[in-house]
Amino acid sequence: MSDVFAGVLARGGVAAQVSGRAWLQALLDFEAALARAQARAGTISDGEALAIAAACDAHLYDADAIGAGAAEIGNPAGAVVNALKAKVDAPVHLGATSQDAMDTAAMLVTKRALVPLLDDLRGAADAAATLAETHRDRPIIGRTLLQQANPTTFGLKAAGWMTGLDEAAAGLERVRLASQMGGPVGTLEPLDLRLGLETPTLPWHTLRGRIGELAGALGVAAGAAGKAALDVVLLSQTEVAEVRERTGGGSTSMPHKHNPVAAVSALGCAKQAPGLVATLLAAMVQEHERAAGAWHSEWRPLTNLLTATGSAANWLRTSLETLEVDAERMNVEGDTGAAALLVDRALEHR
Amino acid sequence: MSDVFAGVLARGGVAAQVSGRAWLQALLDFEAALARAQARAGTISDGEALAIAAACDAHLYDADAIGAGAAEIGNPAGAVVNALKAKVDAPVHLGATSQDAMDTAAMLVTKRALVPLLDDLRGAADAAATLAETHRDRPIIGRTLLQQANPTTFGLKAAGWMTGLDEAAAGLERVRLASQMGGPVGTLEPLDLRLGLETPTLPWHTLRGRIGELAGALGVAAGAAGKAALDVVLLSQTEVAEVRERTGGGSTSMPHKHNPVAAVSALGCAKQAPGLVATLLAAMVQEHERAAGAWHSEWRPLTNLLTATGSAANWLRTSLETLEVDAERMNVEGDTGAAALLVDRALEHR
Amino acid sequence: MSDVFAGVLARGGVAAQVSGRAWLQALLDFEAALARAQARAGTISDGEALAIAAACDAHLYDADAIGAGAAEIGNPAGAVVNALKAKVDAPVHLGATSQDAMDTAAMLVTKRALVPLLDDLRGAADAAATLAETHRDRPIIGRTLLQQANPTTFGLKAAGWMTGLDEAAAGLERVRLASQMGGPVGTLEPLDLRLGLETPTLPWHTLRGRIGELAGALGVAAGAAGKAALDVVLLSQTEVAEVRERTGGGSTSMPHKHNPVAAVSALGCAKQAPGLVATLLAAMVQEHERAAGAWHSEWRPLTNLLTATGSAANWLRTSLETLEVDAERMNVEGDTGAAALLVDRALEHR
């Protein structure tokens, strides 16, 4: 299952956090956390919990076999439990339903993927901030409907990118990632699984607001990255040439070209987000106590949305960190004092 | 331009707040607010501001003519300014660009539409809360993958609807609605237009995080409404018949039928949301200082997303407020104490 | 219900064919056609059919009242039948279910909307063909990843637009528009309603392939229009300025600007299509003999998708028909013979 697109579409640290192995580890982390919680509650012994936890290491299992086994009940949690039970003679998965494991794993995978994703989003924002500061009063023509309009400064353009990225990061930080341990039909009082996830008021097996909010916030982050990337691509046009990626790529057929590969790839990644968000929002309409299909339709889009957004952020960061500004080409006459003041305002509000 | 679907798809108070006339009034409100702000700043006289404000009443204008005139510059703001200038001899629209008017109007329209929308969303949540309280320990079979599983209570089911709707409403309240007054290329310091909207740090002509967040929050609200509606539809099945809408509708061909029209219509409205959210998120990728197309692609989807979500909330409210519970059919044996305690927990957290 | 966006977003002849009144007429056309078919079959008398047909004129009814009445059974067909029955003492709607009327009306509305839509699509293709012929060997630099690459001809660029538009039109012509007359649960042998629609093999109340194919074909048409519009917008950039819309629009704040309003608006319309297609495809998953919500979620997106695609085609036609080419700015050295031969090839294949 190699990925020939990895270098372009699975860029940065997110891919490793949403891989099959990462999902498997998260499923095992749920089982270990559950065992520990039950030991704390006295339902199982400390020794049993330790034995279970010791067996909850993804390297001990064949992820492909788990994947194949997922067909049996329609999700991989059952196969994980069976594999675990084969290794350890202790009451595994006690009281839990497969969706408890899957939902908690989805949140753990997300939590872990958000670390590199937010790092790249903030890294890109920092690079934009540096550009904003450095080019605070660098005049550049403002363009509306792609026509030259009135002057602004390149610093303000970059401050806009920064603001968009900062706000998107803030939105992602507000997302409510919660564990799940509601039992077969979601009637158990949610347990603190001590996995760094919120303990929800109610089991949320079919209350998917969390997934929907997460999807929306990721879509916004992809959009903010896409906006900056598009500007870079347009400013890099041969006829404009006001910026240039230092590490720009070549071409198999035209060695004279200097393509803004990072910004182009960022755009290519960001454009995959809206459709995936739509899938996740449509999947919120889940029936009764466990959904027959809508739930299953979340796993892949969530994984891919994290990957696409993370890759967009990482590529954009590369683009902005290596962006060379051609001050001479940018130069335009006119008063840019107001624009410069806005740069200050944006940097102060950071 | 009558709407033969209005009764189903433009239900509740939102439609009136997003109509052509409402948009026109919001565009005029921008011009009046701008004039007032300029009078405060001494740029125009108080008399001029008063004259402009007096002319800013949508009933004075032919909205269809404005609509036709929108073709000239590609948005209706120019036609509004021209019509206003024909009525009042004062410096209208001073310093503003058409997008300032359009974006502020979009936010005003949204702010006004959110009033009935949130009222219905909360009304539906209240109805769910009442059901949760009333049926706290009413046993009902829990269903997973649409198979009967273990018992829960109808109160917990309703508490789930309530929680989903409450959280969706909270998400909508967090949305950052801001005015826009950045001038031709967005270099002006944002002005407090005193329209009950946030004053942004920077002009956001092409920083569309606000629209993206709003879209996501509306998508979540539609999803939360859709979830409850789907449950009602499924519980209303002839073979299940555990609930029944008191006001259920008939059929042109089968008078014996009792259709859960409100829940069905809520679902029909909610299902329109995800695609519209995708359009708005895709539109975040806007170039330079004013986008050539992506901006234009927001107006209709935003209007329709508010309408669809508002209609879903209103229909759901009707459904839940008129829901009759057949306790006898619901009855199932088994311990439902844990479920009842969760109902208490959810109601306390409200 | 005026539309302040009409001039931009409801451009060309489609809007009139998908209006509330047009839907109402289509619903009435179904009732008239059904009555005639029943008279042919001897189920009702010729006089009754004539009386019904005479009453099937939308101008005789209050579309707003019909719209409000749609709330009763969750679609406007019932309200239409009631209004018709109030006017004519004859067996109206005999044997039909409301979805028979709605689905046939949807197909009629589509058939009628496709006339101006295809006319504009083909008109735009014709304009592109003229440009291709006129500028067959006009050298222009080819641009890949928005970097200048190798020479091509403007004629080949235009031939590409033409081909994309022609193929999209062909796709729309292949769409299978069928009438619907299956009765309450779709068990009646489909009747030829003589409305210029295909008679289906089976009633298709919940077999929505037709809607899905139509949606896909409209999405492709919008995409083909968007591609050409984007090229025009980019070629119109101040820094490129190789083409210019003769009728280009101004700006409320910058009178010196010459915006490619037609191409920009075409893009703004085209970008609304993909999300609407997704909604219609998601709505294909319809349960049993009549769907509780998915069906209802089709009407508005279908109407809006026809409008958006039709407006995109109309705007693009305007853009291409008024496009001025600046041969001097386009000029680039290099061999363009191969490109010119491709133009011939494309024109021959037309």
Place this chain on the structure above:
Amino acid sequence: MSDVFAGVLARGGVAAQVSGRAWLQALLDFEAALARAQARAGTISDGEALAIAAACDAHLYDADAIGAGAAEIGNPAGAVVNALKAKVDAPVHLGATSQDAMDTAAMLVTKRALVPLLDDLRGAADAAATLAETHRDRPIIGRTLLQQANPTTFGLKAAGWMTGLDEAAAGLERVRLASQMGGPVGTLEPLDLRLGLETPTLPWHTLRGRIGELAGALGVAAGAAGKAALDVVLLSQTEVAEVRERTGGGSTSMPHKHNPVAAVSALGCAKQAPGLVATLLAAMVQEHERAAGAWHSEWRPLTNLLTATGSAANWLRTSLETLEVDAERMNVEGDTGAAALLVDRALEHR
């Protein structure tokens, strides 16, 4: 890069045809075909073509390294060419641009994936046809808006599934899969690469109608599969229990349950399609001679759309092939003769 969801979400034969290795082989197949075509044209020698073709075996290369190398120019074609050149001393990729390789590979991957996909779609249709024939006059209650309405036959229900699946398969067979060999800016006369793909009139580097049509047809196929799957899920409800998957799955927490895992999984796969279609349609808006991002945004969604649709078809086939009908529970009184005649009609039209 193992996939813990494979058993559910990458079901059937499609996954192997769209894997990283399959893409790599398709990229190599392009290079081999190009070399052969050039040898036929006398541009390179037969020996060179043979040497190149011999090296075009994916097993000779490290797909992960190719994937990583894709970052350099923003797509894997360059890395493939470099790896190939390292193995064989002959003029590789002559005259081609990386998009020629990528687009042809995308079409090859699709062509190969459609074999198992269509086989499963037709297999599911065949299973539906058998059910239709067997249960031609088996009475079952028709359900509209999920309420019991009038009788129909289970055979007609199955005939509807069959028709929807057959039409979807026919739609996929109409899709125009073409090779690509247009050179750097698409000015070369398309070459017949003898790969079983259509030779296009023009290079289609930025004319993406083919991708759009393919996306639409896949979306329709997913929708047709989803419709049948939803019916099975609903008919399998404990309260209805008119059908039952023989191979139905269990539950980690409730061993007494008999879940319709195949139909549930089919639904879970089908629901992922519409969002991916939207992404591919949005990506049709590609600028100039090679798109900066929109093109890149196609690869993953296309791969995933093929996988999701193929998995849905495969699961549905399993579901329908193992469907047990409970004639006693289905039984309902009333005339079902018309329904039975429709079954005949549908089977005859096959």
